[in-house]
Amino acid sequence: MIPLLALTVFVTVTAGVYLALSRDLFRCVVGLAMLGAGANLALYAAGAKGSARPAVIQKGAEVLADAANPLPQALVLTAIVIGFALVCFALVLLLRVMQYAGSDDADRLRLAEPRPDDPLKPPSHSADCLPVYPREDRS
Amino acid sequence: MAQANTGQGIGRVERLLFTALPLSALCLVLWKLARLELPLSASLSWVPALGIDLAFHIDGLSALMLLMISAVGTAVFLYAGGYMAGHSGQRRLFVLLSLFMLAMIGTVTADHLLVLFLFWEATSVLSFLLVGFDYHKSGSRRSAQQALLITGAGGLALLAGFLLLGQAAGTYRIREIIEVVPQLEQGGRLTAALLLILVGAFTKSAQFPFHFWLPNAMAAPTPVSAYLHSATMVKLGVYLLARLDPAFGEWPLWELLLKGAGSITAAWGMILALRERDLKRILAWSTVATLGTLVTLVGMRGEGASVAVGSLLLAHALYKAPLFFVAGNIDHGTGTRVIDRLGNLRHSMPWTAAVALLAGASMAGMPLSFGYIVKDVIVEAKSAGEVFAFAKAANTIFGAVAVAVAGVAAVRVFWRHPGVNESCEAREGSLSMILPPLALALSGITLGVFPFFAQGLIAGAAGAMVPVPREILLGITLEFGPTLASLALSYAIGLGVYISWDWLHERFDAAVQRIDRLGMAAHFERLLRGIPRAAAASTRFVQSGSLPAYVALAIGTLSLLLALVMALGWSSFAVPALGGIPGPAVLGACALIAAGALASLFQKDRLALLLSAGLVGYGSGVLFLFSGAPDVAYTQFTVETVFVIVAASILLVLRRSGRLSSLPEARWRPAALALAAAFGAVIMLLLFVASTGPFDPALSDYFSETSLPQAFGRNVVNVILVDFRALDTLGEITVVLLSFLAALPLLALRRAGRERKAEAE
Numbered sequence: 023m024i025p026l027l028a029l030t031v032f033v034t035v036t037a038g039v040y041l042a043l044s045r046d047l048f049r050c051v052v053g054l055a056m057l058g059a060g061a062n063l064a065l066y067a068a069g070a071k072g073s074a075r076p077a078v079i080q081k082g083a084e085v086l087a088d089a090a091n092p093l094p095q096a097l098v099l100t101a102i103v104i105g106f107a108l109v110c111f112a113l114v115l116l117l118r119v120m121q122y123a124g125s126d127d128a129d130r131l132r133l134a135e136p137r138p139d140d141p142l143k144p145p146s147h148s149a150d151c152l153p154v155y156p157r158e159d160r161s
Numbered sequence: 162m163a164q165a166n167t168g169q170g171i172g173r174v175e176r177l178l179f180t181a182l183p184l185s186a187l188c189l190v191l192w193k194l195a196r197l198e199l200p201l202s203a204s205l206s207w208v209p210a211l212g213i214d215l216a217f218h219i220d221g222l223s224a225l226m227l228l229m230i231s232a233v234g235t236a237v238f239l240y241a242g243g244y245m246a247g248h249s250g251q252r253r254l255f256v257l258l259s260l261f262m263l264a265m266i267g268t269v270t271a272d273h274l275l276v277l278f279l280f281w282e283a284t285s286v287l288s289f290l291l292v293g294f295d296y297h298k299s300g301s302r303r304s305a306q307q308a309l310l311i312t313g314a315g316g317l318a319l320l321a322g323f324l325l326l327g328q329a330a331g332t333y334r335i336r337e338i339i340e341v342v343p344q345l346e347q348g349g350r351l352t353a354a355l356l357l358i359l360v361g362a363f364t365k366s367a368q369f370p371f372h373f374w375l376p377n378a379m380a381a382p383t384p385v386s387a388y389l390h391s392a393t394m395v396k397l398g399v400y401l402l403a404r405l406d407p408a409f410g411e412w413p414l415w416e417l418l419l420k421g422a423g424s425i426t427a428a429w430g431m432i433l434a435l436r437e438r439d440l441k442r443i444l445a446w447s448t449v450a451t452l453g454t455l456v457t458l459v460g461m462r463g464e465g466a467s468v469a470v471g472s473l474l475l476a477h478a479l480y481k482a483p484l485f486f487v488a489g490n491i492d493h494g495t496g497t498r499v500i501d502r503l504g505n506l507r508h509s510m511p512w513t514a515a516v517a518l519l520a521g522a523s524m525a526g527m528p529l530s531f532g533y534i535v536k537d538v539i540v541e542a543k544s545a546g547e548v549f550a551f552a553k554a555a556n557t558i559f560g561a562v563a564v565a566v567a568g569v570a571a572v573r574v575f576w577r578h579p580g581v582n583e584s585c586e587a588r589e590g591s592l593s594m595i596l597p598p599l600a601l602a603l604s605g606i607t608l609g610v611f612p613f614f615a616q617g618l619i620a621g622a623a624g625a626m627v628p629v630p631r632e633i634l635l636g637i638t639l640e641f642g643p644t645l646a647s648l649a650l651s652y653a654i655g656l657g658v659y660i661s662w663d664w665l666h667e668r669f670d671a672a673v674q675r676i677d678r679l680g681m682a683a684h685f686e687r688l689l690r691g692i693p694r695a696a697a698a699s700t701r702f703v704q705s706g707s708l709p710a711y712v713a714l715a716i717g718t719l720s721l722l723l724a725l726v727m728a729l730g731w732s733s734f735a736v737p738a739l740g741g742i743p744g745p746a747v748l749g750a751c752a753l754i755a756a757g758a759l760a761s762l763f764q765k766d767r768l769a770l771l772l773s774a775g776l777v778g779y780g781s782g783v784l785f786l787f788s789g790a791p792d793v794a795y796t797q798f799t800v801e802t803v804f805v806i807v808a809a810s811i812l813l814v815l816r817r818s819g820r821l822s823s824l825p826e827a828r829w830r831p832a833a834l835a836l837a838a839a840f841g842a843v844i845m846l847l848l849f850v851a852s853t854g855p856f857d858p859a860l861s862d863y864f865s866e867t868s869l870p871q872a873f874g875r876n877v878v879n880v881i882l883v884d885f886r887a888l889d890t891l892g893e894i895t896v897v898l899l900s901f902l903a904a905l906p907l908l909a910l911r912r913a914g915r916e917r918k919a920e921a922e
Contacts, residue, residue, distance in 0.1 A: 023743050028848045030751045034777055036834075036841035037758035039716055043709050043833040046824040048767055048815075050708070052774045055804070056758060059777050063754070064844055066785070066793075068851045071858070074744075074789040079868060079875040086865035090789030092877040093861045098785075099793050099882060100893050106800040110807050111900035117811050118907040120820070121914070127824055128708035135706030142697050 027067035034060035045128045047119065051112045058105035062098050069094030171252045176242045179255040183234030183262055190227045199224055199621065202272065218272035218336060221621020225471060226269035226393075226400055228618070229478040232604075233392040234262050236482060236597035241384040243593030244489055254294065258388065261287040265393050269400055274323040274333045277401075281319065281365070284394050285312040291385045292378045304380040307685070311374045315364025322357030325350055335404060342408035355409055358401070359418055366398025366452045369426040373682040376437075376445040383489030386441060391448050391485055392478040399455040403470055406459055406626045419460025424555035426453025431562035435662070435669045440488045440498040440570060444481065447524075447566045450559050451477050457552055458542065464627045465542035469535070471622035475615060476523060476535040479605035483520035484570050486598035487513055491574065493594065494587045500569060504578025509587035512595040514575040519602035521571025523609065525564040525655065526648065530609040533648075536560065540647045557651060564655025569662060713836055720840045727846060735853040746787035753780035765822050767815070771808050775801060792878045 038060050041053025069091050077092035079085065086092070120126045123133065136145040193199060205215040219227070238258065245251045264287060267280035286309070293305030327333040329350050330341045345351060362368075367375035378390050389395070402419065409415040430450030437443045451473070458470045490513045491506065492498045507514040523532035543556060589595065608615045658665060677683060703714065727734075743751075757776025764770035778801035786794035815821060864881055874880035882890050 023741065023747070024849070024852045026743055026748070026751055028845045030754050031848060032841040032845040033755045034758045034841075035844050036837045037762055037777075039712075039837035039840050040762060040830075040833055042712050043716075043830070043837065044823075044826060045709055046826060047708075049770065049823055050712075052761065052770055056761070056774055056777055059754075059781055060841075060844070063781055063784070064848055066790070067848055070788065071856060071861075072789075074787065076789050076791050077865075077877040079865075079877065081875075084869055086868065086877050089877075091858075091861050092864055092881060095785075095790045095793050095878045096881040096886065098790075099796050099878065100889060102793070102796050102800055103893055104896050106804055107897040107900040109804065111904055113808055113811050114904040114907050117814060118911060120815070120818075121911060126820065131708070132706055135704065137706065138697075138701060142693050144700075 031060050031064045034063060047116050047126045047128055051109060051116055054112060055109045062101050066094050066098045179259060180238040182259055183231050183238055187231035187235050190231055194224060213275055214273060215276055216272040216334060217270045219270050220625050222403060222625035223269050225474060225618055225622040230262060230265045230393050233388060233478055233482050236601050237384045237388040239593050240486055240597045243591040244384055244493060257287055257291050268397055272335050274327055274335060278320055278323055282316050285316055288389050288394055291389060292381045294382055301380040304377040308374045308378045311364050311371055315361045318357045319361025322354045322361060325354035329354060339407040343411060347412060362398035362401045363422060366395050367449050368422045368453060368456055369429055370681045372426055372430060372449050375449050376442045379441045379445050383485055387482045387485035391481045395452060396474060399452060399459060402456060402459045403626050416460050420457050420552050423453045423457030423460060424552040427559040428555040431558050432669060434562060434566055435665050436673055438499050438501055440500055443566055443569060444484055444488060447563060448481060454559050464623060467623035467626040468619055469538045469542040471619040472535045472538050476531045479601055480520040480523035480532060483516050483598035483602040487517045487570060490590050490594055493590050500574060503574040506587055507575040510589050512589055516598045516602050517571040517575060519606055521567035523605040525567040531605045533609060534612050536648060560651035561654035562658055564652060565658035565662060568659035716840050717836060720843045723843045723847060727850060734850050747784060750780050750784035753783060767812055767821055767823060771805060775805050
């Protein structure tokens with residue numbers, strides 16, 4: 023079981039990081055989601071012990087017996103929901119950035135860190151570089 | 162004299178009170194010397210937990226240094242009163258000089274390496290403040306910064322060396338160290354300690370290749386130059402070397418480095434003195450050369466060399482400080498120190514001329530001066546010990562140019578070149594500018610005529626380096642032999658250099674200018690300029706402003722750290738068990754996940770990318786469902802569905818602006834793929850490692866056993882989430898809510914913008 027899961031985790035994490043390294047912001051967000059899925063799988067696999075039966079205490083029994091390990095399941099469940107919230111927020115942010123800056127190219131988003139214009143000094147934020155209000159609001 | 166912006170002048174009483182400090186120290190030292198009460202020691206518990214005591218020990222060498230510090234100190238304090246009269250920063254000068262004197266006294270009396278280091282650093286910092294005394298001049302600030310950077314860096318090396326030495330010797334007490342170290346094996350740790358300590362001593366005493374800061378430190382007021390950068394502070398390096406000579410004296414490396422660096426410094430310093438036209442800088446270079454000679458002498462074996470160290474230390478303080486005062490008087494009286502603009506000053510400044518003659522005679526080593534006796538001792542020491550030819554040549558250059566420098570300072574500016582500075586009204590300064598240098602110069606001559614006064618002092622100082630079995634005799638030798646021949650040679654060459662000073666100056670200046678680019682000073686400047694450049698380069702590498710670069714940096718660092726941790730514990734990992742073959746459902750789920758992940762790499766269309774990525778989520782759901790985690794599976798299915806809906810609705814918006822397909826990008830990005838695969842491999846390995854270790858079921862067992870009796874639930878996963886870890890789940894819901902709240906205004910802003918645009922149209 024472990025080698026198979028480990029291989030799956032490898033493929034998922036590799037694909038996730040590869041997408042996240044793209045300059046396309048949408049691919050970047052999808053890569054982030056995939057990286058999260060890979061991490062969940064790894065977490066689950068690391069604690070997968072016991073049988074493949076749901077962690078439910080049988081009728082008449084007092085104690086859980088012959089079932090899957092419940093602890094990683096609880097952790098992964100929490101992680102899935104939080105990852106979902108994170109990625110959804112990232113998507114909305116992406117949408118906003120694309121409208122605001124007019125680009126979804128990570129290499130062209132230089133509002134916070136402008137390209138250096140001097141070999142030594144830190145780059146200066148010129149006035150038109152930091153619009154306080156969104157571009158379309160200024161009309 | 163330029164006026165500083167802050168501070169006030171001080172009155173006569175206050176000046177006298179300040180001067181009482183070195184004077185009382187001088188009286189105390191003389192009293193103790195006269196009553197033969199040395200050595201003295203005292204110790205005060207300071208940091209008992211670290212075994213650091215404020216331990217002090219005054220032996221002959223310390224007493225010699227103390228005598229120089231207090232005697233020259235008294236002269237300097239008196240002189241500064243006249244030289245700086247009316248200067249608004251006078252009080253600052255006196256406070257800094259007093260603090261400096263205390264730090265010096267602490268350094269030369271400390272018997273604990275770390276205590277010595279503490280005072281040593283204090284002298285560096287005070288030297289910085291005093292060199293930069295005229296802080297409104299950029300030249301002063303630059304010189305002060307250079308002096309601090311070089312001596313400060315040397316101080317760090319010294320601290321490291323002291324710690325290594327203390328650890329190797331098992332004690333930080335200097336008196337114990339010099340007894341223990343000769344019996345230790347000459348291992349790598351002691352060698353490292355030796356080299357680091359040498360760096361510290363060489364930077365302080367301006368030895369090659371750290372020699373260039375000392376002449377630049379002449380930006381300080383003249384009393385400071387006379388005190389710190391000629392008589393006392395720069396001698397600390399020599400003092401430390403002499404102090405540790407009994408510990409390392411038998412090492413060939415010690416001997417080689419001291420003789421080598423010392424000889425180079427002695428010869429090179431004198432050659433560079435020929436380049437200068439500023440009287441103070443000429444004297445500074447000759448100080449550098451003297452320090453080189455002192456270091457060479459410390460490196461030589463035998464009692465003769467030790468006696469020579471002690472006598473040269475004393476003689477140099479007695480003639481160089483007055484010569485600095487002479488330069489100060491000339492500067493004060495004429496407004497310049499450039500020797501081309503000075504001449505025939507004996508009429509307007511007769512007393513200064515007298516001082517210059519007396520001190521110059523001692524520097525040149527004329528008979529009946531203490532300098533003559535020192536020369537004699539040095540020549541004797543060199544002919545007795547084994548010295549390589551280069552050191553001998555260096556010493557000849559040193560002696561000869563010393564004669565020439567003395568000639569320039571004492572004869573040329575006072576007796577020759579009449580009419581050069583007739584336009585300016587040269588005048589003699591106040592009494593306090595004449596008496597102190599006169600007293601110092603006269604004691605130099607007195608000791609030359611009656612050397613037995615200094616005998617006990619010098620013998621005591623030499624005794625700190627070698628045991629002196631027989632009574633040493635300082636005296637005027639009258640035997641004809643190598644000594645007199647060598648002296649005559651140096652007089653003759655010195656006279657030649659003096660006469661052809663201007664001619665030599667032009668030749669040397671032109672020659673040395675060509676190699677200035679390669680010099681240590683130029684390297685230092687390049688290093689300073691390189692620091693901001695390196696900082697900018699490293700900042701721009703780490704903080705490039707590109708999102709992919711940040712992701713790569715974070716992922717790469719994490720991969721490296723994880724790989725490092727696993728590599729360190731590699732031997733303790735077992736081979737993972739393969740386990741049973743999983744069922745078809747699990748196999749299918751894994752295939753689904755892998756297929757989705759791989760397919761998403763090739764999608765140009767954003768909707769297709771979203772759907773392929775969805776396969777990974779649904780595949781995980783299937784996997785969870787068939788491996789005993791139905792709750793997780795349901796959550797995964799729900800979340801995946803909602804996510805696809807959210808993402809699809811955002812894609813709908815994007816479609817309106819024609820952005821449904823991904824940005825054009827290279828089909829394959831090998832570097833990104835390599836990094837991603839590396840990270841995936843590290844995570845995979847981590848999973849293997851985790852599965853081979855012993856499994857700790859304590860928490861799982863606890864939940865399995867207490868779920869029903871305590872929380873009355875049969876579904877253990879649910880019980881964990883809503884009961885045992887309810888707060889955790891509350892936090893999770895809060896995160897979801899917060900992300901929703903954060904997304905709302907972003908969407909609202911969007912809507913507002915769109916409506917306004919519609920209105921505008």
